[in-house]
Amino acid sequence: MTDRAASHIDRVSELFGGTKRKRRVIESPEGVALTVGVATRGERLYAFLIDILLMFVIIFCLYALFIPLFFSRADIPVGMTLILFLVFIVRNLYFLHFELAWQGRTPGKRICGLRVINRYGGELSPSAVIARNLTREVEFFLPVSLFLSLGDHAGAAASLAALGWVLAIAALPLFNRDNLRAGDLIGGTMVISTPRRALSGDLSLTAQDAGREAVHSFTREQLAVYGAFELQVLEELLRSPPNRDSDRVLSGACDKIRLKIGWADEIPPGEVRRFLSDFYAAERDELERGQLFGRIRADKTAAPPTQPRN
Amino acid sequence: MITLRSAEFRRAREHAWLRLDEMVSLAERKGIGALSADEAQEIARLYRSASSSLSVARNIALDRNLILYLENLTLRAYLVVYGPRIGALQSLAVFFTGGFPKAVRKLVKHLAIVSAAMLIGLAAGYALVSADAENFSSLVPGSLAGGRGVNSTREELLSDELFAEWPGFVDTFVVFANSLFRHNAIVGVFSFGLGFALGVPTLLLVVYNGAVLGAFMALHAAKGLAVDFVGWIAIHGVTEILAILLCAAAGLSIAETVIFPGDLSRPASLALRGREAAGVAAGAVALFFIAGFIEGGFRQLIASTPGRYAFALATAALWALYFTRAGASDD
Numbered sequence: 001m002t003d004r005a006a007s008h009i010d011r012v013s014e015l016f017g018g019t020k021r022k023r024r025v026i027e028s029p030e031g032v033a034l035t036v037g038v039a040t041r042g043e044r045l046y047a048f049l050i051d052i053l054l055m056f057v058i059i060f061c062l063y064a065l066f067i068p069l070f071f072s073r074a075d076i077p078v079g080m081t082l083i084l085f086l087v088f089i090v091r092n093l094y095f096l097h098f099e100l101a102w103q104g105r106t107p108g109k110r111i112c113g114l115r116v117i118n119r120y121g122g123e124l125s126p127s128a129v130i131a132r133n134l135t136r137e138v139e140f141f142l143p144v145s146l147f148l149s150l151g152d153h154a155g156a157a158a159s160l161a162a163l164g165w166v167l168a169i170a171a172l173p174l175f176n177r178d179n180l181r182a183g184d185l186i187g188g189t190m191v192i193s194t195p196r197r198a199l200s201g202d203l204s205l206t207a208q209d210a211g212r213e214a215v216h217s218f219t220r221e222q223l224a225v226y227g228a229f230e231l232q233v234l235e236e237l238l239r240s241p242p243n244r245d246s247d248r249v250l251s252g253a254c255d256k257i258r259l260k261i262g263w264a265d266e267i268p269p270g271e272v273r274r275f276l277s278d279f280y281a282a283e284r285d286e287l288e289r290g291q292l293f294g295r296i297r298a299d300k301t302a303a304p305p306t307q308p309r310n
Numbered sequence: 311m312i313t314l315r316s317a318e319f320r321r322a323r324e325h326a327w328l329r330l331d332e333m334v335s336l337a338e339r340k341g342i343g344a345l346s347a348d349e350a351q352e353i354a355r356l357y358r359s360a361s362s363s364l365s366v367a368r369n370i371a372l373d374r375n376l377i378l379y380l381e382n383l384t385l386r387a388y389l390v391v392y393g394p395r396i397g398a399l400q401s402l403a404v405f406f407t408g409g410f411p412k413a414v415r416k417l418v419k420h421l422a423i424v425s426a427a428m429l430i431g432l433a434a435g436y437a438l439v440s441a442d443a444e445n446f447s448s449l450v451p452g453s454l455a456g457g458r459g460v461n462s463t464r465e466e467l468l469s470d471e472l473f474a475e476w477p478g479f480v481d482t483f484v485v486f487a488n489s490l491f492r493h494n495a496i497v498g499v500f501s502f503g504l505g506f507a508l509g510v511p512t513l514l515l516v517v518y519n520g521a522v523l524g525a526f527m528a529l530h531a532a533k534g535l536a537v538d539f540v541g542w543i544a545i546h547g548v549t550e551i552l553a554i555l556l557c558a559a560a561g562l563s564i565a566e567t568v569i570f571p572g573d574l575s576r577p578a579s580l581a582l583r584g585r586e587a588a589g590v591a592a593g594a595v596a597l598f599f600i601a602g603f604i605e606g607g608f609r610q611l612i613a614s615t616p617g618r619y620a621f622a623l624a625t626a627a628l629w630a631l632y633f634t635r636a637g638a639s640d641d
Contacts, residue, residue: 030362032362034381036385097398101341102341103337119577123393124394127586127588128585130405130588131588135503186581186585186587187585188584189581194382196335199375202317236374281314284314284372288372
């Protein structure tokens, strides 16, 4: 049943042109299935570039602190070594620190609304974070340093072969459905997108909030036409902010519903929202009641529930 | 008037959800440390009740916004409640006093294999260079040879290498130690990462490292400096070679998991064993760090072969103690 509920929620998102984000289900330790949206490769690349930029800034600032120390000695090799050493320490501690302190988010991931989670639904352990970030050294920083040192030695062919291999590992996210990189495979992690959702008002109560009774009432036959999918499409329409476009869409939907359920009376333009809200509340009541008794109706094409006797 | 059961259900619990939302948002903004102990308990309790609300809502409600909100809230709360609880430094401390030596103890078999591979390389390198000294230059790249080769005289090796003058504090501890550390750490991490390629490149890298060592040994042995050379290399080599072997063993364990995933799926068993293997490699990087300092600094300070042997034996004993005893009490 949960699957079915989730599936028409997805269908509604698709209908309204939300991102075609891949979804995975992980199970929390309490046994509740949680649907997560897999981060796209573009988002992850973007987050990574932000992180790289920030690391440059950090390294630059650290170095600027030490510059006076070395200008007095004019000791360039020492300065260079210090930079290299700082780069090594900063890039290794940066990801480790932020992913631990901010529950799986680096500044770049935070800006992009991404998070590292345990792919199998458990706790995100420090060892998993260490594992996924140590592998980054091999996946990214090593190919870069290899590429930069290419041509230094006679063994260019060997370097090229190594580079090819390492690039193949770097391209791993392109070849699996969860966009996992090698570090995710080793750490048992994945990166998901966690946008924040707000809780809007309950539409079945808006009529009452406005201090009035439902003015339209519907028969059970009329309510038996539609299923959960159509109900949730109607919900989306009713939740869209009122403007000329949405008014047009709503009156179109109103005409369709009237035709389908055989509602003879004309609905004046000013009454459309009220009619649809009443229909929504009645339909939701009907479908939820049916669901309590195990009569689940996914959409209008599903077999109609056996008619209850009055 | 219609009052839906799902609307009733929502009205009774909405306050708790919004309270949870507030606390989760705070923890997301400022970290879990921003919550007091009481709040941390409350967030865990509210999370459990929200996740049961979600299960109920999925069964009784058709309000799309409500279900999506609860799903999102539960997920966000779950990530806070089951997120990492300790910071980077603390987790490193926990790691080095327990996780690392324990993980190493599990890799004894792999360590034996890579040690054998290194010995084979060592013997091969030694034999090749002993047979024909010209082989040295083809075996050891110029950057590693550092001007040493067939034509080096015994005196050159003694004064420029084995007992070279101490170049001063900054040059040894800052410049030289760092460049050695970075070079070695990259080699180590590389041999670990290549475990993904089913371990063959890892083993080749170890054999090659052994061969280079063997070649140097033969070069010095030919000039009658074998004993001094071993002292010169062992003072830091005990630590450094151990680190190389640990990285390679970890890479091999990754390879083993990829080839023989056992009862679990390949990704699942990789996640299970890979974490430990990566931990071993991360710990080895720390060993490289220590080895870099010994090699860059202490080696030329201790300018006597017996002193170097003593130092090498002391570090060997220390490592043996650390890897067999540390964290063993809670095994």
